[in-house]
Amino acid sequence: MxxxxxxxxxxxxxxxxxxxxxxxxxxxxxxxxxxxxxxxxxxxxxxxxxxxxxxxxxxxxxxxxxxxxxxxxxxxxxxxxxxxxxGIVGEQLLAPTLLLRGSVTQLERYLPGIASGEVIWCQGYSEPGAGSDLAAVRTVAVPAADGDGWLVSGQKTWTSLSQWADWCFVLARTEPGSQRHAGLSLLLLPMEQEAGRIEVRPIRQLNGVSEFSEVFFDEARAVDVLGEVGEGWSVAMTLLSFERGAGMLGRQIGYERELDAVLRAAANSGADRDPVLREALLQQWASLQVMRANALRTLGTAEPGTAAVAKLVWAGWHQRLGELAVQVRGLAGAFADGAAHGVDDYPLTVAQHTLLFSRADTIYGGSDQIQRNIIAERVLGLPR
Incomplete structure (x- = not known):
């Protein structure tokens, strides 16, 4: 464009x-x-x-x-x-989906809380055994006996921000015996429920932070369905289509700042005089320029595979940057600098934090393997 x-x-x-x-x-x-x-x-x-x-x-x-x-x-x-x-989950994922697939009543009920910053949402998609293969969802929901909503039972994992969230949208199986993409619904439920209905267990990551959690539902009451009952897969895919967009350009500004810090560290340590490291740093710089140009070129388009290509590019780029961030510091890269950028007993340097967190880049938001399958099937027309 x-x-x-x-x-x-x-x-x-x-x-x-x-x-x-x-x-x-x-x-x-x-x-x-x-x-x-x-x-x-x-x-x-x-x-x-x-x-x-x-x-x-x-x-x-x-x-x-x-x-x-x-x-x-x-x-x-x-x-x-x-x-x-x-509020990123509510603002950038749920709200656009509500505008496309929600009722007038739902717009009036949920959008004001998101727009004011008062209500925080989390996303109940991934499960043990149903991460990148989302169609393998096993969380179930049955109509409440009193006719007021649905009772949700099951487990979700890698649920970002769930320990701070007020609401969750949950992909659950509402048709008994259904398999894969059929029989799913996207349910909306408050995180504050009767004791024992919802349990959130933070997952401590390599960098000492716990922004992800496991969430266990035991007949937790969902009060609304986004879209029609049984159309959850379609609604879920609509929601995921908003996962990468204009925000990617903002992410690249952050990447540029991180790369600048690595370049300064390389100059300070003398690592930029190593021809191999210098070539790697130059490739990172050039790749970032290409990444931005491609993001601008494809912004607002719906070409098949565009999001998958972007995810592959930035995830791999950021992992390589994390490795370089520590590598250019030599032996000093293995030691803390006295400032705790992790938490508790994890006194990580910024470089170490980048290295450890970037391990997840090629997994969350759709693993590299899944992105390659999408490109192969939807862009190149290769057999499944």
Whole structure:
């Protein structure tokens, strides 16, 4: 597509930058959250979500907002080193799906809480044995005996932000005996239930952070169905289509900052004089330029395999960067720098944090193997 920013976009950029600087810059009310990745202080992070909502920065793309304005916001958000938002699942996944597949009543019920930053959502998709193969879902839901909603039983895993979420949308099997894509429904349920109905068990990762969890449902009550009963697979695929979009360009601003830090470290340690490392660093820089150009080229398109290609490219790129971040520091890369970028007994350096977290990049959001299958079947026309 012919992508560019006009004068109105640049005026919007200046306003966004000024707003972010006033809050995250020196003396700002949220300066302590600048550069924060892991949501350790839930109350502060919730306060930030409400601040975004009050400023009108949540839901810029609803229902068909300016694509360039969305890109501008994500870029400036990344440049300001604003904290990873707690409301990302509700804003960028559920809300666009509600606008396409939800009823008027559902829009009136759920969108205001997301837009204000008051209500945090999580996504109940992956299960043990049903991660990238989502159609293998075994969580079940049966109609409540009192006729009020559905009772959900089963286990979800790798559920991002679930220990802070107020609501969850859950893909569950509502037709007994159904298999694969048939008989599924996307159910909406509050995370606050009677004792024992929902149990959240945080999963501690290699970097010491626990933003993922296992979630166990024992006849937890779902109060709504998004789409028709039995059409869960179609609704779930609609939702996943929003997973990669304008936000990818903001992510690349963060990647650029991380790469700059690695380049500075290489210069400080003398690693940039090693021809092999210098070539690897140059390839990372060039790949980032290609990644951005491709993201701009495909923004707003629905070409088969576009999202799969983008996921493969950035996941592999970020893993290589994590390896280089530690490698260019030589032996010093194995030691902490006295600043705890992990939690508790994990005093990780920023480089070590990048290395460890990036191990998951080729798995979450669809593993590399699944992305290659999508490209093979839907783009190249190869047999299953």
């Amino acid at each position: 012919d992508f560019g920013f006009d004068a109105a976009d640049e005026e919007f950029r200046a306003r966004a930058r000024e707003w972010l600087t006033a809050r995250l810059g020196p003396g700002g009310a949220f300066a302590d959250l600048r550069g924060v990745k892991a949501p350790d202080d839930a109350q502060r992070r919730r306060a930030w979500e409400r601040e975004l909502g009050a400023g009108g920065w949540i839901g810029l793309g609803w229902p068909e907002g300016s694509l360039t304005r969305q890109v501008v916001w994500f870029e400036e958000y990344a440049r300001a080193q604003a904290p990873d938002p707690l």
